[in-house]
Amino acid sequence: MSAGLVPVADDGGAPGGASASVLVLGGGLAGFSLVRELRRRGFAGALTIADPEGLPYDRPPLSKDYLTGETDGPRLLLAPPSWFAEHGVEVVTARAEALEPGGADVRHRVRLNTGEAREADVVVLATGGRVRPLAVPGADDARLITLRTRADADALVARLHFGARVAVIGGGFTGAEAASSARAAFADVTLVTSTETPSLTAVGPAITARLHRMHAENGVELEVGRVARIEHADEAVDDPGGGLPTAHRVHLEDGRTVDADVVVLATGTVPETALAEKAGIETADGVLVDAAGRTSVPGILAVGDVARLRDSAWPASRHWEPAMQAGVAAAAALMGEEPAAPGAPWFWSDRHGAHVEAVGDMALPDGGRHVHREVRGRTVASFALAADGTMRGAASVDDPMAVKAARRIIDRAIRVDPEALADPAVPVRSLARG
Missing domain, CATH: 3.50.50.60 (FAD/NAD(P)-binding domain)
Known part of the structure; x- marks a missing residue:
């Protein structure tokens, strides 16, 4: 049996037979x-x-x-x-x-x-x-919540209420979405992230910075640092008379702590x-x-x-x-048919009422550059260009049409004018014509 099309029907043909x-x-x-x-x-x-x-x-x-x-x-x-x-x-x-x-x-x-x-x-x-393991003491406690299954989400929903203290560990897309959703439920949310620039290669530096600022603008506390350990209420740690006076306490490497009623692991x-x-x-x-x-x-x-x-x-x-x-x-x-070429990978995310889209790769190749499109002082779209002027990636906040057009530009290897790309008065779709 070859590694190509797998013959699975009785007659050795493509897998359309009734016995396959x-x-x-x-x-x-x-x-x-x-x-x-x-x-x-x-x-x-x-x-x-x-x-x-x-x-x-x-x-x-x-x-x-x-x-x-x-x-x-x-x-x-x-x-x-x-x-x-x-x-x-x-x-x-x-x-x-x-x-x-x-x-x-x-x-x-x-x-x-x-x-x-x-x-x-x-x-x-x-x-x-x-879920990517968080290799610190206490991170394997069964009371911590991940968001891989519907049961995980149900467990978090049951504990989201006005004033609940929620600590989300991980500032990537899932962590940001969870923090936004918990804040919408009027919980007190702290997002713990190891870097100021999560998702940098996915959306580029300017969009990353804008997305990161959204947390503070919407009442999410930010703690930038690495987690050293997580303590739980049944552990007698601080109080010689009886145990931790909070459900969970997240310790950072520099000594800061975050107390929480629920901890969400969004570590990738x-x-x-x-x-x-x-x-x-x-x-x-x-x-x-x-x-x-x-x-x-x-x-x-x-x-x-x-x-x-x-x-x-x-x-x-x-x-x-x-x-x-x-x-x-x-x-x-x-079925013995040629798969369609997928083109540049595309994804989306939502947080704090904003819609984010990206396509391709926003990491710069050698000699490349980022081009940013701004409206009233805010970056609404960013583009990654290779040294030869072809586009490698694009990302936007609340401008999906720009990413849709950028995808065509990337897939067709069209060279674009950086000045026109940066000009919000120039529709990106007009540059997709080459």
Whole structure:
């Protein structure tokens, strides 16, 4: 069996035969997009999604609309429950514990935590990521909250109320969104970040500075420093007579402390590669894949946050649209069709009523420069240009059309005039014509 298109039907052809089977491990956007696209392209074989949370649902709202009550559980679902029955997709509420790769005449085998074993012609790893560990004493306490699952978000919602003291550790996009949402619930919020410039390579220095200022402007206390340890109420530390007089106390390396009723860990994510590693699949900061999601083992694919594209022109982008595109590309390849070129990676974020978008890479290549577009003294958009004048990245606050146009400029390798790019009177879309 070659590492190219995987022959999974009885006749050795593309996986459109009725006897073919695809098992997707993970019910996030990437895995669901693959399943939906296979059915859209006419795949007639067996399709199964195995996920410990059951029906696939959208994750980005967990740190935004879901916390504020603007989105509820049913609206998180990527498709209504009836869709799966109508399209012949089985959803198994279970977690994969082991993957045993097959061979030329042997199907791949997956052992689930229910004790059941499943076999399939094609297995797709869509296991996403897990919270990056905070390697300090007390950071592994079960009472601390992360925001990877709906259960995590429910736990935070239950503790958000007027005057609740919330400490968010991590100033990246998830941490900023969680801090904004908690502040909207009238909690007293402190954001602990190790740097003044979180997300610098994602949106560039000017937009980063503007976003960072938004926290203080909206009543979020900022503490810049590294966490040394986290103490909890059942630890007798300060008071010889009885224990810590607060639920949690975050200690920074310079001696400052933050008291909180609830602590949210937003320390980033790492790909969940344990299954792949134990199965002998090649990994390096993710499961290594080609543009069609194919791994080093024939018949096993990886899509979404768990995967990392070999030889990509862009840094790893673990966001909503790249995950969706990865699922679609893998489905196309499984059907023997050429995946569409994804173009520059794009993402969005929301905080304090502002909408942020970015595309490409805002880190400057050698000889490159940033160009900033300002309105009334505030940066509304930033662009990263290479030395030859082509655009590498763009970011905006409340100006999505600028990023949309910039994406066309990046994908078409159009050289732009920096002065026109900086002029707010010049629509960015006019520069996309070349």
